[in-house]
Amino acid sequence: MALPQPSRPAATQVLSRLVNIGIPYLWLGLFFLLPFVIVLQISLAEPALAQPPYTPLWQWIEDGLLQIQLNLQNFLLVGEDSLYLSAFLNSLQVALISTLLCLLLGYPMAYAIATAPERLRVVLLMLIILPFWTSFLIRVYAWIGILKSNGLLNDFLIWLGLIDSPLTILHTQTAVYIGVVYSYLPFMILPLYANLTRLDHGLLEAAADLGCRPFCGFMRVTLPLSMAGIVAGSMLVFIPVVGEFVIPDLLGGPQSLMVGKLLWTEFFSNKDWPLASALAIVMLALLVIPFVMMQRWQQRMEGGRP
Amino acid sequence: MPTLAENQRLEPWQDPRAAPYLRVDRVTKKFGDVYAVDDVSLDIFKGEFFSLLGSSGCGKSTLLRILAGLEYPSAGRIYIDGVDVTDVPAYSRPVNMMFQSYALFPHMSVEQNVEFGLKQDRLPRSERVERVGEMLDLLKITELRKRRPDQLSGGQRQRVALARSLAKHPKLLLLDEPLGALDKRLRENTQFELVNLQERLGITFVTVTHDQEEAMTMSTRIAVMDAGQIMQVDTPTAIYEFPTCRFVAEFIGSVNLFEGKVVAAEGDEVLVETRVGRPMRMRSFHPLVLGTPVTIAVRPEKMRLSQEDREDGVNQLQGVVEDIAYLGDVSIYRVRIGDGSLVEMTLTNVQPRTEQALTWEQEVVIEWSPTSGVVLTE
Amino acid sequence: MKRRRWPLLGMLVFGYAFLYVPIVLLIVYSFNESRLVTVWSGFSTRWYAELLRNQQLLDAAWLSVRIAATNATLAVVLGTLAANALVRHPRFRGRAGFELLLTAPLVMPDVIIGLSLLLLFVAMQQGIGWPAGRGFTTITIAHITFSMAYVAVVVRARLSQLDRSLEEAAMDLGARPLGVYRMITLPLIAPALLSGWLLAFTLSLDDLVIASFVAGPGSTTLPMVIYSSVRMGVSPQINALATLIVLLVALAVIVAGLSMRQRR
Numbered sequence: 001m002a003l004p005q006p007s008r009p010a011a012t013q014v015l016s017r018l019v020n021i022g023i024p025y026l027w028l029g030l031f032f033l034l035p036f037v038i039v040l041q042i043s044l045a046e047p048a049l050a051q052p053p054y055t056p057l058w059q060w061i062e063d064g065l066l067q068i069q070l071n072l073q074n075f076l077l078v079g080e081d082s083l084y085l086s087a088f089l090n091s092l093q094v095a096l097i098s099t100l101l102c103l104l105l106g107y108p109m110a111y112a113i114a115t116a117p118e119r120l121r122v123v124l125l126m127l128i129i130l131p132f133w134t135s136f137l138i139r140v141y142a143w144i145g146i147l148k149s150n151g152l153l154n155d156f157l158i159w160l161g162l163i164d165s166p167l168t169i170l171h172t173q174t175a176v177y178i179g180v181v182y183s184y185l186p187f188m189i190l191p192l193y194a195n196l197t198r199l200d201h202g203l204l205e206a207a208a209d210l211g212c213r214p215f216c217g218f219m220r221v222t223l224p225l226s227m228a229g230i231v232a233g234s235m236l237v238f239i240p241v242v243g244e245f246v247i248p249d250l251l252g253g254p255q256s257l258m259v260g261k262l263l264w265t266e267f268f269s270n271k272d273w274p275l276a277s278a279l280a281i282v283m284l285a286l287l288v289i290p291f292v293m294m295q296r297w298q299q300r301m302e303g304g305r306p
Numbered sequence: 307m308p309t310l311a312e313n314q315r316l317e318p319w320q321d322p323r324a325a326p327y328l329r330v331d332r333v334t335k336k337f338g339d340v341y342a343v344d345d346v347s348l349d350i351f352k353g354e355f356f357s358l359l360g361s362s363g364c365g366k367s368t369l370l371r372i373l374a375g376l377e378y379p380s381a382g383r384i385y386i387d388g389v390d391v392t393d394v395p396a397y398s399r400p401v402n403m404m405f406q407s408y409a410l411f412p413h414m415s416v417e418q419n420v421e422f423g424l425k426q427d428r429l430p431r432s433e434r435v436e437r438v439g440e441m442l443d444l445l446k447i448t449e450l451r452k453r454r455p456d457q458l459s460g461g462q463r464q465r466v467a468l469a470r471s472l473a474k475h476p477k478l479l480l481l482d483e484p485l486g487a488l489d490k491r492l493r494e495n496t497q498f499e500l501v502n503l504q505e506r507l508g509i510t511f512v513t514v515t516h517d518q519e520e521a522m523t524m525s526t527r528i529a530v531m532d533a534g535q536i537m538q539v540d541t542p543t544a545i546y547e548f549p550t551c552r553f554v555a556e557f558i559g560s561v562n563l564f565e566g567k568v569v570a571a572e573g574d575e576v577l578v579e580t581r582v583g584r585p586m587r588m589r590s591f592h593p594l595v596l597g598t599p600v601t602i603a604v605r606p607e608k609m610r611l612s613q614e615d616r617e618d619g620v621n622q623l624q625g626v627v628e629d630i631a632y633l634g635d636v637s638i639y640r641v642r643i644g645d646g647s648l649v650e651m652t653l654t655n656v657q658p659r660t661e662q663a664l665t666w667e668q669e670v671v672i673e674w675s676p677t678s679g680v681v682l683t684e
Numbered sequence: 685m686k687r688r689r690w691p692l693l694g695m696l697v698f699g700y701a702f703l704y705v706p707i708v709l710l711i712v713y714s715f716n717e718s719r720l721v722t723v724w725s726g727f728s729t730r731w732y733a734e735l736l737r738n739q740q741l742l743d744a745a746w747l748s749v750r751i752a753a754t755n756a757t758l759a760v761v762l763g764t765l766a767a768n769a770l771v772r773h774p775r776f777r778g779r780a781g782f783e784l785l786l787t788a789p790l791v792m793p794d795v796i797i798g799l800s801l802l803l804l805f806v807a808m809q810q811g812i813g814w815p816a817g818r819g820f821t822t823i824t825i826a827h828i829t830f831s832m833a834y835v836a837v838v839v840r841a842r843l844s845q846l847d848r849s850l851e852e853a854a855m856d857l858g859a860r861p862l863g864v865y866r867m868i869t870l871p872l873i874a875p876a877l878l879s880g881w882l883l884a885f886t887l888s889l890d891d892l893v894i895a896s897f898v899a900g901p902g903s904t905t906l907p908m909v910i911y912s913s914v915r916m917g918v919s920p921q922i923n924a925l926a927t928l929i930v931l932l933v934a935l936a937v938i939v940a941g942l943s944m945r946q947r948r
Binding site for chain 1: 689691692693695696698699700702703704706707709710713762763765766768769772773776778782783784785786787788789790791792793794795796797799800801803804806807810825826828829832836861882883886889890892893896897907910911914915917918922925926929930933934936937941
Binding site: 012 | 395
């Protein structure tokens with residue numbers, strides 16, 4: 001066995017670093033981070049009838065002077081106009097309430113799955129993941145047929161004799177809640193499940209042995225230990241729902257104006273790119289806090305792993 | 307009686323002219339601020355069965371991984387057969403390792419696992435087939451050749467791992483807790499098999515273990531490690547009978563320790579005044595200056611019951627039997643002595659237990675001879 | 685504990701009913717003869733036949749599948765690299781930023797990703813002349829950007845469970861680092877790569893919002909066609925299409941699940 005030229009193992013490490021870190025970093029920097037800089041830049045521009053439809057932020061005027069024009073108009077508009085303000089408030093409200101609803105429905109489900117017999121658990125979990133793989137758009141669409149005034153739900157309720165005339169559900173805030181909870185429930189259940197299966201059942205037995213009744217055991221052992229899962233699940237629901245477009249557009253009505261839809265309208269219908277950018281920036285600013293919270297808890301969850 | 311030449315062949319470390327096969331020269335490995343291996347030097351000779359013994363986290367595994375080339379030392383060099391291999395990556399070292407978890411490739415059959423290393427050497431197919439057959443034969447696992455690792459028992463996996471690491475005919479085989487994953491019964495049988503295999507193939511073995519019994523049974527020499535440093539390197543007998551420091555004395559087996567000061571020295575014997583009040587006369591291999599603080603270490607089985615309480619009380623302790631643990635072949639007695647501390651003594655149960663002389667609360671006198679313990683200086 | 689389980693079971697049944705009843709209804713009514721989707725008038729497969737004659741829809745589906753496959757392949761490569769980085773290099777400068785950039789696309793609202801990428805593409809076209817026009821390339825780039833994050837999550841989980849000593853053993857037996865990755869690591873994380881690929885594929889096939897922003901005039905994807913049709917109200921053709929998609933996905937998931945089980 002001949003000994004080849006000595007080489008420090010460090011050399012392959014450097015190469016591995018360069019490829020594994022460098023390439024994805026470069027991609028994300030170029031196509032994820034850089035765009036935000038441009039959005040910020042354009043949010044400070046004025047709309048114009050041009051291609052692209054905004055004024056340049058800086059231009060060279062004669063004698064080589066650089067002229068920079070910053071326009072805070074868009075942000076002032078977002079802050080002052082009650083339309084935008086109420087859209088933001090409504091988005092936050094929908095996100096908050098539907099997160100709570102997902103938690104109320106998702107926690108017991110995740111708990112039941114996590115405590116189910118091993119063989120059943122795999123199937124139950126699969127059934128949670130499966131809808132997530134089918135088209136989101138189509139699943140939202142399915143609710144239109146169910147919720148509309150001559151739809152399946154109303155037919156069913158009338159057939160049961162519970163109501164005489166059809167309820168108006170489609171194009172209301174209620175329909176938005178149904179759609180959001182329906183679409184985002186798996187996002188709540190999966191992290192909760194991951195967390196709850198790691199829970200040591202011995203802890204509950206120890207608590208019971210020390211005189212804690214089942215409810216107390218749940219409140220003082222299970223719930224605090226599953227906090228990381230609760231935060232992760234809640235943020236996975238809350239953050240995207242704030243900017244949701246498809247659900248309010250298809251199921252919501254005029255009362256349930258959400259900022260995602262507003263941004264879409266400003267961009268596609270009104271062709272006001274700077275205003276759309278300003279909306280995106282404000283939305284980002286609102287989402288920073290929950291996002292940082294999610295990151296923190298995620299790291300804590302990983303740190304807690306053996 | 308073996309002649310001197312024979313002795314030097316059996317114990318090459320006694321021979322000043324013998325060149326070590328593996329030389330670890332002042333190797334240090336730091337992880338952040340922690341010294342996992344701290345300035346370790348070792349000479350290991352051809353054909354040795356060498357064990358690195360220590361509790362978990364003492365740096366023994368890190369040292370083994372440095373030998374394999376899986377870790378790069380922060381300082382120091384490694385020489386194999388006189389060649390500096392410190393900068394040689396793991397894949398080109400003439401060294402193979404058997405991993406604690408066995409690390410059998412789960413997506414390959416037993417045969418493919420054993421063949422893996424030979425393929426890396428680009429050996430021709432016919433030679434590979436022959437070598438694999440030879441290894442499977444050697445470890446008596448030929449009938450398992452088509453199985454996958456998850457269809458094997460613990461003992462079978464161990465054999466496959468061994469076959470795989472031996473297939474390349476390494477000159478040095480590293481074994482990380484080779485018996486750690488086996489149950490007790492299997493472990494005892496495998497110990498002897500491993501030693502036979504090593505003697506038959508003439509390969510130098512370096513193993514890592516936390517099990518002192520295992521190290522004692524199998525090794526030509528043992529290095530006891532603690533906190534990244536080597537505390538003592540010696541034959542199993544010497545490690546047990548003549549520990550050179552308190553750590554080794556306490557780590558291997560049980561021991562009674564008495565702290566004191568040297569008050570007289572005559573010939574190779576010293577007289578030590580101890581905390582327990584009674585003086586002790588012990589053999590010392592080094593001359594000791596009067597007043598040197600020392601610790602006397604005496605193994606429980608070296609203690610015996612005394613018939614008379616001598617006036618000078620040298621190497622004698624009076625006490626009361628407090629605990630008796632009956633282990634079948636021997637019994638362990640814990641005796642409370644004058645200063646309130648406990649002394650442990652083992653006696654072979656020559657008579658059936660019912661007829662034993664000693665019982666709880668009984669007053670006894672214990673004694674030992676000056677040659678049945680060691681004097682430790684620190 | 686046993687006697688307390690029935691409310692929990694009730695929740696479970698309700699939850700699954702909530703998740704599955706809409707899909708089941710969708711499938712059932714795709715075989716309805718009537719144009720009025722919610723009034724049952726008899727079994728028929730005519731909507732499937734019409735679906736197959738809808739050239740616009742078929743074109744869009746073909747474009748979407750091409751985008752999805754390209755996206756999935758590249759996202760698996762990039763996502764695996766990123767997972768390698770996170771699992772194999774516990775400490776490097778800018779790791780926190782790296783992790784942030786890799787988590788953010790998972791939750792970032794689609795409208796923001798879509799808008800920002802469109803503005804980037806416009807600025808790039810103005811600045812360096814590439815990409816000239818928008819379509820297949822821009823949609824694929826946009827999809828890779830968010831789906832690689834999902835792939836990274838899946839691969840990372842598998843990679844961090846991987847017993848490192850397997851790779852060390854291979855290296856000890858003479859395999860060079862790249863060989864170790866090819867002969868040991870890749871085969872062992874293959875199930876994760878497969879599910880990552882499928883995940884990226886469906887994420888791309890499913891995306892309406894981002895694609896709408898970064899698509900050009902000539903490139904209409906399947907979700908865009910579905911969306912414009914759905915906005916007009918329920919349509920039995922869409923029900924038929926939905927049924928096909930659901931069946932396809934269920935099939936893919938079952939096949940992937942079975943192949944994963946066999947590998948163990």
